[in-house]
Amino acid sequence: MLPAEQAQILGSVEAFLAKRLPPAEIRRRDAGHVPPYDLLPEMGELGLFALAVPVAEGGLGADWATVALVQEALGQHAYMAASIFNRVVGFGLASIRAHGTAAQRAEMLPLLMAGRAFCALALTEPQAGSDAAAIRTRATRQAGGWRINGRKTWISDAEGARWLILPARTGPEKEGARGISLFLVPTDAPGIAMTPLPKVGNNCMPSFDIGLQDVALPEEALLGQEGQGFGHLMSTLHYSRASMAATVTGAAEAALRIALDHARTREQFGQPIGRFQAVAHRLVDMRLRVDQSRLMVRHLAQLIDAGAPCRREAAQAKIIATETLRDVADAGMQIMASAGYSAESDMQRLWRDSRLYTFGEGANEVLRDTIAREMGLTARGRA
Structure with missing residues (x-):
């Protein structure tokens, strides 16, 4: 038997899913390739994203065991809901809490917890998948910030995201884990072109090929320490x-x-x-x-x-x-x-x-x- 608090949380999750994602709606979205981004604010109102954030940082301070129960319940009912939940909790909140500056945390954590924004991880490249250290996208310094050029592919939910968490080379190395930095790239930044990729399944989690041509970013777009991006990802x-x-x-x-x-x-x-x-x-x-x-x-x-x-x-x-x-x-x-x-x-x-x-x-x-x-x-x- 679950503790009363966990049972209450799961009861709220199940009621939300039954109302917003009944079986016919799940099938409609799957057939129409309709992602669940519109559900994010409601999930935020339920406090689901805030579960994984300590009270001191504005969250609800639940343990990961409770988060895992919510994830399992979402996955059992509708993977599309679980996927977007994980996008916020795993790619967004975890990265920003671990490596964000005070200003980045102040701006982004409330938006993520409220379900008003999410991040997509832009890691994979045509020649870099399982070998993440093989990325070639490069960020070069310019006056007041950075300029990024390269290509990412199979980036899930990129079009709906507010930011890409994007690793790029900033050091002299052409390969390997050294000299990679992480950036917070607004998806509406000039120089970004997204092309949807057809695929076999997961119709409600669209994936994109992303071209980055002279994408200008301010200095504060750097996430974590310069040159330490690979370690940040692994952490x-x-x-x-x-x-x-x-x-x-x-x-x-x-x-x-x-x-x-x-x-x-x-x-x-x-x-x-x-x-x-x-x-x-x-x-x-x-x-x-x-x-x-x-x-x-x-x-x-x-x-x-x-x-x-x-x-x-x-x-x-x-x-x-x-x-x-x-x-x-x-x-x-x-x-x-x-x-x-x-x-x-x-x-x-x-x-x-x-x-x-x-x-x-x-x-x-x-x-x-x-x-x-x-x-x-x-x-x-x-x-």
Whole structure:
């Protein structure tokens, strides 16, 4: 049983989702590629974004365990709501709180907590994905600030964001982690061109190719210390990985529920298909995977709340949760057969959306290297 405060928060979340994102509305937005940006102010009014911010900084000061419960609930109901929540909490609030100046925090934290703005992380480039240190976008000093030139790609929710959190090279190095700095780039700055990218799923989280040509920024656009941007990015990765793990655990629970309901009601050979051992055991395995994922998410939340090192556990949680969703959604499609393959099925949306997460937020193969390094098996280096 949840403590009374957590139960109250989750009750508010569930009431909001039932009102604003009923099943028909989720399907409408998915079919029309309509992102959930209009929901942000209401989520802000509920205090959801303020949960992750200490009271001393104007927030509600909830622990990460509570944040993870909210993320799981959002992911179970509608991944689009969870995704935009994570955009604010993981990419925005975590970065600004950790590395922002007093002026940046004073300006941005109230806007982010109120749901009146959010940040998109503009990290990936055509030749730099899992190898984040391979970025080539460059920021050069000019009178009164900086000028940025380069290209970013597969930047989710960029068009709706107020700012891009954008790493660019400021040092003489042409590659590697050294000499990278972070910038807060207003998305309406002259010199920015965005092109939407068609993709298989996650229709309510549009992605963009972004060209930056002589984008002029003031000195105060620098986020954190010059030349320390790569380390700044690595310092908050556990929040974004924990966020994804909790969110996709909720989505996996939804896939299991849909498959289980179908197995109880779909009859073949005179009985519900869930009574056949092959189907029952598949559902049991799905239940095992989802519960294992949830336990890993809870364990990681405890470490975050304790301020303990958790690089390995964050990577583990992300791998376990995203592969759980991928496999559970695939098993659900097999159980439902053509009923799941129908465009009207919620299972097919979970199935196609799930394919992103094992390589989004860090490819799982790279994260396995991270875990190997944390175990002392390979040389230390990348995140």
